[in-house]
Amino acid sequence: MGRSISFDPQEKLYLAMKLFWENGYEATSMQQLVETLGINRFSLYNCYGDKEALFHLALDHYSNTVIRRLIDPLLQENADITGLIGYLQLLQGAMAGKGGRWGCFVQNAGIERGLHDERTQKRVDEWYQQLEALIRNALQRTGEAGQLRGGIQPDHAARYIVTVLQGIIAMRRSSSDPQRYDSTLDFLISEIQDWMVRW
Structure with a gap:
């Protein structure tokens, strides 16, 4: 049984989306993601995977929220x-x-x-x-x-x-x-x- 998380994954995904959206993939470092999301690297990897996986999840979130509304x-x-x-x-x-x-x-x-x-x-x-x-x-x-x-x-x-x-x-x-x-x-x-x- 996996460890429970103490944060809202969707809320953190929204923050990651904004960071990637504004800065791009290459200019966004793992340290920036850790600081912006307010979670440690272990929690980030455990919940979302690596940087590339998180980037694609952020793209999904953008499609399902920003684009869907428009x-x-x-x-x-x-x-x-x-x-x-x-x-x-x-x-x-x-x-x-x-x-x-x-x-x-x-x-x-x-x-x-x-x-x-x-x-x-x-x-x-x-x-x-x-x-x-x-x-x-x-x-x-x-x-x-x-x-x-x-x-x-x-x-x-x-x-x-x-x-x-x-x-x-x-x-x-x-x-x-x-x-x-x-x-x-x-x-x-x-x-x-x-x-x-x-x-």
């Missing part, structure tokens, strides 16, 4: 273009906060580790594919309802939106000028609204 409008039954716009508006609000300057943890992980870490690259690719599928489905439902302008192909439009968003998120991380990302996101939302048929 994509909620796209996860609703029969989500359409209105849900897509709702997602973009939630993203815009999140980017305006402190965490916005950290970028997207998934994107950061892909840039830092994807080239040399197959597991990380697979996770990043799966996330982009999932987001594209949610957006594509929303646009397809809009088209089926006769509310999507002709010529808008949901497959191509979904990939376009995901690609533009990744550029906007990267700009938010690298620029101190909020207008560089905010006005571009406003333009993207306005463009998508124009795809709707006006009766």
Whole structure:
């Protein structure tokens, strides 16, 4: 029978997520993790495994909390273009906060580790594919309802939106000028609204 732990694993995982998200994998040391989580190395290894295992658990936590909250409008039954716009508006609000300057943890992980870490690259690719599928489905439902302008192909439009968003998120991380990302996101939302048929 294993020893009981005297801390909340989810609470500590949240702290690890923030540290990896802000600093990246390589720049986060085990000593920083120990100090930030407020537990000793034995407890950290016993609960989460090594640094790489903890990093992937932190990515899971990010997906299940931060991303899940943002994509909620796209996860609703029969989500359409209105849900897509709702997602973009939630993203815009999140980017305006402190965490916005950290970028997207998934994107950061892909840039830092994807080239040399197959597991990380697979996770990043799966996330982009999932987001594209949610957006594509929303646009397809809009088209089926006769509310999507002709010529808008949901497959191509979904990939376009995901690609533009990744550029906007990267700009938010690298620029101190909020207008560089905010006005571009406003333009993207306005463009998508124009795809709707006006009766």
